[in-house]
Amino acid sequence: MPYTFTLDDVAFLRSEEGARALDQVAELPLTDRIADVAAVRKLVGEKFAAVLETVLLRRKGKLDPTWLYTGDALQQASVPPVARHRAARLAGRDVHDVTCSIGADLAELARVARRCLGSDLDPVRLAMARHNCPSIPLVQADALAPVTSGAVVVADPARRDSAGRRTWRPADFGPPLDELAEVCTGRDLAVKCAPGLDPAAVPWAAEIELVSLDGQVREACLWSAGLATASRRASVLRSDGTQWTLTDRDPSDAGAAAPGEWIVDPDGAVVRAGLVKHYAARHGLWQLDERIAYLTGDEPPPGVRAFRVIEHGHYQEKSLRSLLRARGVGRLEILVRGLDVDPDALRKRLKLTGADEASVVLTRIGRTPHFFLCRAERVPG
Missing domain, CATH: 3.40.50.150 (Vaccinia Virus protein VP39)
Known part of the structure; x- marks a missing residue:
C-alpha cells in the first residue's frame, strides 16, 4: 500500500530539518525494503516513512527531483x-x-x-x-x-x-x-x-x-x-x-490498394483520433484495407520506424514457420491488427533458432489473413 502523507509530514519535509533528512536518505542505495526502513528510521526518527517514500518517488524521475509528491498524484x-x-x-x-x-x-x-x-x-x-x-x-x-x-x-x-x-x-x-x-x-x-x-x-x-x-x-x-x-x-x-499535429480538417483522400514497398504503423495518437486516412493523405500512403490502420506505400514518412517488405502472402502459421526457418530468423518482432493472434504465444509456437532477426506484420485484407515479412528501419528526418 502507498504511504498516506499527512499535513504534519509535509510541514516536516518543507522544513530545514526535513530537507537535511531528504538529502541524507537520498545518498542511500535503497535496494532492500526491510533494511532501508531500519536505516532510514535510525537516521530520521519518527518521520522516516514520509522521508523514505518521498526519496523513492523522486527517484522515479518523472518530475522535478526537488518536489514533494504522493504516489497517486505522481502517477x-x-x-x-x-x-x-x-x-x-x-x-x-x-x-x-x-x-x-x-x-x-x-x-x-x-x-x-x-x-x-x-x-x-x-x-x-x-x-x-x-x-x-x-x-x-x-x-x-x-x-x-x-x-x-x-x-x-x-x-x-x-x-x-x-x-x-x-x-x-x-x-x-x-x-x-x-x-x-x-x-x-x-x-x-x-x-x-x-x-x-x-x-x-x-x-x-x-x-x-x-x-x-x-x-x-x-x-x-x-x-x-x-x-x-x-x-x-x-x-x-x-x-x-x-x-x-494532424486534425480532421486535413485532407483524407486516401483509399486502399495493393501493398507497396513499405508498411507503416501510424503513431497511436493518430489511430486513436481516427485520423489514419488523414495521415496517409499527408504522406502519400494508402491503406491495405479500409478497416485496418496499417498503411503502405513506396516511401515512408521521415523520422518514423517503418517496415521494408521482404516477402508477403497468405498467412498460415505452418507456412510462416517454414519461411522463417528457411531465412534463418531467430529473433522475430510480431505486429498484429485485425486477426485473433497472440504475438507472444505465436512466437513460442514458432520455436525459431536462427541467427537473423526480422519483423512480421499480420493483418487481413478483406477477409483473407496476410503476412508481411519485413525489415524494420528508422527513416531519417
Whole structure:
C-alpha cells in the first residue's frame, strides 16, 4: 500500500530539518525494503516513512527531483512535455486549474498564462503544491463550486473509485465529469483524461485531442467549443522537442490498394483520433484495407520506424514457420491488427533458432489473413 502523507509530514519535509533528512536518505542505495526502513528510521526518527517514500518517488524521475509528491498524484501527473504542450494552447489567457493537485500542470500553465490560480480540495496535495509552485496563488476549493469567473477552467479529474481502482466512467471521476461540464457551462473548459475515454460520454467536448510522447499515447484532452479548432486532433511529441499535429480538417483522400514497398504503423495518437486516412493523405500512403490502420506505400514518412517488405502472402502459421526457418530468423518482432493472434504465444509456437532477426506484420485484407515479412528501419528526418 502507498504511504498516506499527512499535513504534519509535509510541514516536516518543507522544513530545514526535513530537507537535511531528504538529502541524507537520498545518498542511500535503497535496494532492500526491510533494511532501508531500519536505516532510514535510525537516521530520521519518527518521520522516516514520509522521508523514505518521498526519496523513492523522486527517484522515479518523472518530475522535478526537488518536489514533494504522493504516489497517486505522481502517477496521474502529466510529464512536462505533455503538460507544456497543453498549456501552450492557453498562452496569454487567465487560467484556473481547479484540480491542481501537486502542481505538475499548474507549473507549466503559469509559464504562459496571463494570470494563473490553482485550487484543490485535498489539503495535503495543496500543501505540496505550495512547496512545488511557491509563486503561484493557491486556494482550497471544490472544483464544483467555482471561485473564479472568466478564467479558462483546466481540470484533471481523479480517475480512481473510492476503493482505489481505476475507473473509465466519467460519472465516477473526481469531480464527476458531467457535473464539472455543467458547472462550467458558458466558460472555456479543458479537461485532461485517459486516452481510452469514449467520446460519446463527453458530448460537450467540441474537440478531442490525443497526445503521444515518444510513441506512447499519454492522454486525451477535451476542449470546449470556445477553445476547439477541430473536432479530432492527434499531437505527436518527441523528447527532443520536435512535434507535429494532424486534425480532421486535413485532407483524407486516401483509399486502399495493393501493398507497396513499405508498411507503416501510424503513431497511436493518430489511430486513436481516427485520423489514419488523414495521415496517409499527408504522406502519400494508402491503406491495405479500409478497416485496418496499417498503411503502405513506396516511401515512408521521415523520422518514423517503418517496415521494408521482404516477402508477403497468405498467412498460415505452418507456412510462416517454414519461411522463417528457411531465412534463418531467430529473433522475430510480431505486429498484429485485425486477426485473433497472440504475438507472444505465436512466437513460442514458432520455436525459431536462427541467427537473423526480422519483423512480421499480420493483418487481413478483406477477409483473407496476410503476412508481411519485413525489415524494420528508422527513416531519417
